[in-house]
Amino acid sequence: MPATFVVVPQWQGSGSSRALRLSDGAEAIRGDLPASSTRVVEVPLEAGDELGSGLPRLGSLQLVRDRTLAVLADVDDWALTIGGDCGVALAAVDHALERTGGDVAVIWFDAHPDLNTLESSPSAAFSGMVLRTLLGDGIGPLVPATPLAAGRLVLAGVRSSDEGEDEFVSATAIRQLTVDDLADPAALVAAVEATGAGSVYVHIDLDVLDPGELLGLSDPVPFGVTPAALVAGVRALKGRFGLAGASIAGFSPASPDEASDDLPTILRIIGALTAS
Template identity: 60%
Template sequence: MPATFVVVPLWQGSVSSRAMSHADGAEAIRGDLPNSSTVMVEVPVEAGESLGTGVQRYSTLLRVHERTTAALSHLPDWALTIGGDCSASLASVAHASARAAGDLAVLWLDAHPDLNTPAASPSGGFGGMTLRAITGEGADGLALGPETRVPPERLVLGGIRAIDDEESRFIEAHDVTALTVEDLSDPSLVIAALEATGASQVFIHIDLDVLDPAELAGLSYPMPFGIGVAELVALVRAVAARFPLAGAAIAGFAPASPQSADDDLPTILRLIGALTSGGATPR
């Protein structure tokens, strides 16, 4: 079956000065998706409170996570989640992990590893904690449980080039595979790293800041020396051809204006096409 698009215009996980533009980005992408296979998750307008968790806007993030989980639970097949910031991927990975019965690797394509904890995070932004929460560590309600968490040995990071101290410690302590931007230009290296996890199904997360800023203007955290669009599309198509996808996500689109969004959308639609090129996981 084709993917269902789950649009989550979540901005509360970002601490960028352009955080709220993530909601605009999700809405812009939604305009080019088929209505019949698109599900919207309502995101509250209020920022939310940390409630002593060390996570900024925790109360709203928790509510959106619960709503996204509920929306995903009704889907007959796999989902391509459209954020919003990276926080939207948490429920999506849980859904994919449950579908794969734990037989899941996560390919995290991002300029940042997003492996901080509430205690160690320099900013308190949950977007920078999302992958750590996927491994099962994080604030109550925002960390996956033993049935759906993805262990560190099933993670493959790609294109990271801004790493905090705690993230570096975690990567080294757990021997997490981290591939450079140059490595991503050779899909065989990425496929080999995913094969080495032992998992037979894959979730692909794309934070658009894995791209070089020259390729896409609508980035809240532009980082130089990223991958090119053509190389990223080729990589995603190769992975989707080799592995059944249990799910996928695109995050981090933060256009400065409607015109800027229009300029960037063809690039994003190419990535959506690549993600949906290989089909879903078998039932």
């Protein structure tokens, strides 16, 4: 069965002053996807209200989450969700948890762990709270009915975190793989095997890559993963586990020319995720 792509050009989860570039990035990727197997989630134009929660743009974030879940509910198999900011993974991981009855490990490829709460976040941007929300510790309307268990999570390629995130990782003993670890696909497979899960969800924030490999990153962090290592890791995971879902986020090109330069790398990653 051909892969289904769900494009969610959400920007409201970002704290960047250039957040709208994330919407442009999602649309740029969409232009290279097969139209017949691509579905688009409508994202409101407005930023959205915090609805008394303290979380900026909560109204829009909740609306997009609900719309994405509705689209995913009509997909017969797993889907590749394309953002936008990392907040698009909220609905996609929630959907994978429901589909598998929780029997899924989440591999979070990201330069940042996205494990802040509203209280610990320096920016109050939801993109830095997505994973913590999926673990059940977030703004009530956004927390999944069946949260992800910390023992089913593997952080991969993280190299920039806040103090509150470091404390949480230490307290929960969440599994981590460094950039050097990711040079060996077997280490990635072993980390997922240690979770005991029968399937895997792969989330890729493109800033896990080294900035020298991709121009369109809104929050680049030096010394990242190479595209070759990332692709090899994805292929190894697919060779060992069933794929319960996947997401790619964080493409923030400054111009159409920059997007064109980066798209071959992104399409290579998409190809690894969707290959039979």
